[in-house]
Each structure stands twice: as structure tokens, then as C-alpha cells.
Amino acid sequence: MKEGDVRPPAGRAPSQVESAAQRHEGDSSSAASESAGFRCGFVAIVGRPNVGKSTLANALIGSKISIVSRKAQTTRHRIHGVLTRDHEQFIFVDTPGFQTRHGGAMNRMMNRVVTQALADVDVVVHVVEAGKWSAGDAQLVPLLPKGRRAILAVNKVDALRDKNEMFSYVGKIMSQYPYDAVVPVSALRGVQLDNLLGEIAARLPEGEAMFEADTLTDRPLRFIAAELLREKIFRLVGDELPYGCTVVIEQWEETDKGARVAACVVVERDSHKPILLGTGGAHMKRIATEARQDIERLLEKPVHLEVYIKVRKGWSDREGALRELGYE
Ligand SMILES: Nc1nc2c(ncn2[C@@H]2O[C@H](COP(=O)(O)OP(=O)(O)OP(=O)(O)O)[C@@H](O)[C@H]2O)c(=O)[nH]1
Numbered sequence: 001m002k003e004g005d006v007r008p009p010a011g012r013a014p015s016q017v018e019s020a021a022q023r024h025e026g027d028s029s030s031a032a033s034e035s036a037g038f039r040c041g042f043v044a045i046v047g048r049p050n051v052g053k054s055t056l057a058n059a060l061i062g063s064k065i066s067i068v069s070r071k072a073q074t075t076r077h078r079i080h081g082v083l084t085r086d087h088e089q090f091i092f093v094d095t096p097g098f099q100t101r102h103g104g105a106m107n108r109m110m111n112r113v114v115t116q117a118l119a120d121v122d123v124v125v126h127v128v129e130a131g132k133w134s135a136g137d138a139q140l141v142p143l144l145p146k147g148r149r150a151i152l153a154v155n156k157v158d159a160l161r162d163k164n165e166m167f168s169y170v171g172k173i174m175s176q177y178p179y180d181a182v183v184p185v186s187a188l189r190g191v192q193l194d195n196l197l198g199e200i201a202a203r204l205p206e207g208e209a210m211f212e213a214d215t216l217t218d219r220p221l222r223f224i225a226a227e228l229l230r231e232k233i234f235r236l237v238g239d240e241l242p243y244g245c246t247v248v249i250e251q252w253e254e255t256d257k258g259a260r261v262a263a264c265v266v267v268e269r270d271s272h273k274p275i276l277l278g279t280g281g282a283h284m285k286r287i288a289t290e291a292r293q294d295i296e297r298l299l300e301k302p303v304h305l306e307v308y309i310k311v312r313k314g315w316s317d318r319e320g321a322l323r324e325l326g327y328e
Pocket residue numbers: 047048049050051052053054055056067068069070071072073074075096097155156157158159185186187188189
């Protein structure tokens with residue numbers, strides 16, 4: 001598969017893929033009769049930073065596409081992952097953490113992405129952490145679609161010391177907020193994920209599949225490669241490196257035999273460079289090796305990966321610079 005070779009929905013050109021909102025406005029009876037009981041729709045996974053949205057999306061889709069890290073705010077892009085089962089197709093929209101504390105351009109953009117995602121999906125899964133309900137969780141509630149389409153996923157139940165706490169926790173939330181269903185899960189341990197998928201499936205509209213069964217994401221491969229590299233960076237030096245770091249793929253040449261990829265890591269300050277490099281370049285070497293191995297698995301061929309570091313002061317707070325670097 002070549003970079004950019006992302007399959008369009010089965011039998012349709014990309015421009016024919018209507019949004020959930022458009023489909024709800026239109027005549028749904030013809031779609032339903034065509035698909036004979038098959039369900040297909042958009043699902044947004046939302047929640048405040050670090051509650052486990054990416055882990056949950058990856059566990060549900062069954063493949064590692066969006067990045068996961070211990071650090072908050074590591075998923076900045078809206079990511080589509082598609083899961084196709086015998087009777088349903090779930091098109092997942094993974095959104096970044098909803099931010100209210102900071103006013104920077106980055107956070108305004110992230111909030112915009114969340115708001116857009118929620119307005120245009122069939123089902124919203126609001127992820128919270130078992131036993132915790134913060135102001136950040138409550139702030140998302142007014143944005144949830146009214147009616148039967150909001151599901152509360154209470155994640156990290158494995159980390160709960162007293163399982164009985166769960167009953168009073170869920171009871172309290174359900175008495176105050178209008179969720180249509182509540183499913184306790186552990187994204188990390190794969191607990192109750194089938195149950196959650198069942199609740200989502202029941203709320204998807206009837207309609208034919210929009211993507212080929214083996215489609216994993218509609219993001220080009222080079223975007224996924226950049227995410228894989230960014231994941232390695234956050235995993236290895238995330239505790240020391242502030243958030244202002246992104247990865248831009250500058251060169252991508254692919255043949256049947258292999259690929260040459262050049263990636264640039266953009267950091268905000270000169271002082272971030274030695275953090276990334278590590279002693280004698282050891283960090284960067286490990287980051288690049290692990291990313292190369294992941295990209296090779298993704299492309300199923302050998303990859304030559306070069307990684308550069310560039311300093312670009314204050315990029316994370318300038319909308320123009322963000323656009324230049326590929327953030328919409
Ligand atoms: N114990 C436990 N930890 C989990 C579970 N799900 C996720 N985590 C951990 O929680 C941390 C955050 O997970 P992410 O999936 O990156 O969270 P996120 O909500 O996507 O975070 P942002 O990208 O910052 O919005 C990681 O260290 C995960 O391993 C779970 O079910 N149980």
C-alpha cells in the first residue's frame with residue numbers, strides 16, 4: 001500500500017460520504033431498506049485529558065493507530081478508525097482532551113475540534129475515570145447530544161480499590177446527568193469492551209457500510225508514521241519535554257522494496273534539543289529505532305528513517321504556525 005493510498009468508502013467516492021448530521025436530515029428509509037439491518041455510523045470518544053480515550057479507541061478498533069502516552073494532551077488530531085463487524089460498522093472519531101484551563105491558540109483549536117466532532121456524530125462515548133468526577137468532566141455534559149446517543153464509559157475500573165464504590169459513583173452521576181447508558185470498562189485490560197460496543201451498535205443508524213472492511217483509518221500513512229514517532233518521544237522523554245513538540249514528515253519515498261522517510265521533530269526552545277537527544281544521542285537513537293520498527297510493521301517493508309530536530313520558537317501558540325505544520 002502506498003502513502004496516501006487510503007481506500008475510499010466501499011462503492012462511493014469520498015465526496016459522496018455524507019456526515020451523520022446530513023444523513024439524519026435526509027430520508028433514512030431508503031438507506032435502511034438498502035442495507036437490511038446493517039448499522040453504520042460515527043462515534044466520538046470524548047473526555048478530559050488522560051482518562052484513556054486513545055487507549056479505549058485502540059482497544060475497540062483492535063489496532064494501534066492513535067498514539068497513547070502517559071502525558072496529557074498527546075492526541076491533537078481528530079483520528080478516524082473503522083471497526084467493521086458482521087452487522088455494524090463503527091467509524092471512530094478520537095478527539096483531544098477538552099481544555100478549559102489554558103487560553104492559548106492550541107487549546108482554542110483543540111476545543112473547536114471537540115465541539116465540531118460532537119455536533120456531527122451518531123453516538124458520543126464520554127469517558128471518565130472510575131471513582132472520579134471532576135469539573136472538567138461536568139463541563140463536557142452540556143456539549144453532549146440530547147436524547148439517546150450519549151454513553152458514559154467509566155474507564156480504569158481495574159484501578160478501583162473498592163469495587164462497591166462503583167455502584168454509588170454510577171448512581172450519583174445517573175441521577176444528575178442524562179446519559180442513555182453507562183458501561184464500566186477497562187480499556188487497558190479489555191474488560192467489558194464487547195458490552196460497550198453492543199451499546200454503541202444499538203444506537204447507530206441503519207445504513208450500509210461506508211468503508212471497506214479492512215480500512216483502519218482515513219489518515220494517510222505518513223500521518224500515522226508521524227504519530228508513531230511522536231508517541232516514542234512522549235514515552236521516552238515526555239516527562240521532561242513540555243508539550244510544544246511536533247513531528248513533520250518531510251520526505252516520503254516508497255517503492256515495492258522499501259521506504260525512505262525523513263522526519264523533523266519541531267521543538268519550541270533550544271533547551272529542548274539536548275533533552276530529545278539524550279547523552280551521546282542515546283534517546284534519539286532509541287526513539288528513531290522504535291519508530292522505524294513500527295513504521296516497518298505498518299508498511300510491511302524495510303524502512304530507512306532519518307530524524308532531524310528543528311527549533312521553532314513559540315510555535316504552539318501561533319495559529320498561523322500551527323496551520324503551516326499541518327494542524328487545522
Ligand atoms: N489502569 C488503567 N489505566 C488506563 C486504562 N486506560 C488507559 N489507561 C492509562 O491512562 C493513561 C492515559 O491514557 P490515554 O489513552 O493516553 O488517555 P487520553 O484520554 O487519550 O489522553 P489525552 O490524549 O491526553 O487526551 C495511560 O497511561 C494509559 O495507559 C485502564 O483501563 N486502566
